[in-house]
Amino acid sequence: MHGYDLLVVGSANADLVIGVDRRPAAGETVLGTDLVTHPGGKGANQAVAAARLGARTALLARVGDDAHGSLLSDSLRTAGVDTATLLTGGAPTGVALITVDPSGDNSIVVSPGANGRLSPEDVRAADRLLTAARVVSLQLEIPLPTVVAVVETTHARVVLNPSPPAPLPVAVLAACDPLVVNEHEARFLLGEDAGETPEDWASALLALGPRSVVVTLGAAGALVADQDGAVRIPSMRVRAVDTTGAGDAFTGALAWRLGAGDDLETAARFAVRVGAAAVTKAGAQESYPTLEEVEAVTASAR
Numbered sequence: 001m002h003g004y005d006l007l008v009v010g011s012a013n014a015d016l017v018i019g020v021d022r023r024p025a026a027g028e029t030v031l032g033t034d035l036v037t038h039p040g041g042k043g044a045n046q047a048v049a050a051a052r053l054g055a056r057t058a059l060l061a062r063v064g065d066d067a068h069g070s071l072l073s074d075s076l077r078t079a080g081v082d083t084a085t086l087l088t089g090g091a092p093t094g095v096a097l098i099t100v101d102p103s104g105d106n107s108i109v110v111s112p113g114a115n116g117r118l119s120p121e122d123v124r125a126a127d128r129l130l131t132a133a134r135v136v137s138l139q140l141e142i143p144l145p146t147v148v149a150v151v152e153t154t155h156a157r158v159v160l161n162p163s164p165p166a167p168l169p170v171a172v173l174a175a176c177d178p179l180v181v182n183e184h185e186a187r188f189l190l191g192e193d194a195g196e197t198p199e200d201w202a203s204a205l206l207a208l209g210p211r212s213v214v215v216t217l218g219a220a221g222a223l224v225a226d227q228d229g230a231v232r233i234p235s236m237r238v239r240a241v242d243t244t245g246a247g248d249a250f251t252g253a254l255a256w257r258l259g260a261g262d263d264l265e266t267a268a269r270f271a272v273r274v275g276a277a278a279v280t281k282a283g284a285q286e287s288y289p290t291l292e293e294v295e296a297v298t299a300s301a302r
Helices: 042-053 067-079 113-117 120-125 127-131 144-153 170-175 183-193 198-206 246-259 264-278 291-301
Strands: 004-009 013-019 036-040 057-063 086-088 094-100 106-111 133-139 157-161 176-181 213-216 222-226 229-233
Touching: 004 042, 004 127, 004 144, 004 246, 013 067, 036 042, 036 067, 042 057, 042 067, 042 133, 042 246, 042 264, 057 067, 057 113, 057 120, 067 086, 094 113, 120 127, 120 144, 127 133, 127 144, 133 144, 133 246, 144 157, 144 170, 157 170, 157 246, 170 176, 176 183, 176 198, 176 246, 183 198, 198 213, 198 222, 198 229, 213 246, 213 264, 222 264, 229 264, 246 264, 264 291
Parallel strands: 004 057, 004 133, 013 094, 057 086, 133 157, 157 176, 176 213
Antiparallel strands: 013 036, 094 106, 213 222, 222 229
């Protein structure tokens, strides 16, 4: 019996956000808005996104024994995420420094902090949690050996977003169903063999070993691919306010729907709608919609 629709193993950060008229060039200083602190981190974001939609969700992560850690704990619990395995200590809570321009595009620098101390031993100590989930969602804001330990421990379906991008072991690639990438991540993994189109990227990525691939395309939607072929999924047209965390909203929604039994294309069609709804509000976790809000944004976009 599965205790969770989705287990997220990953990062939890405090997002320090400043709005700018334009992002600075090398050596340049620009003025921005007042600093705003939001709960974030790719792991916590995905867990909150899924829980807001109604998924039974747990998060295995590590935060510091500090104010930012308390902020994250409170945000996760409020969203309905099970935080029984939210570990504390080892380093200060991770921090993401984010600038957002008027178009909603962002640039991010991450200081991992406690995320870098989430260890393979932590994973092995949580083996009961790993066996209680239908789907496990992973990212790369935690150490790669920890990601490997999850793949070696769990029998659940594995969804991996390789962000920030890094070379992946063959065993990790083989476990991905799907591997979720944007253009930047696809080109990093493929190098000179990337090709020019999302279909090219998906085909080349499948050749590396994952069971399926999803390429996120921002406002253009997504592409899903497996050995049976590739399908493009268009997005709704919405007014983007802030794209911070939109990819995490997409991945959290996708992983939940896969855990609920949807096929990959159906899950991705739903996740595209969730990602579109998320960009209509500022912030990461604060922007994540409920099911009712997804339906409202969908209706207004028709």
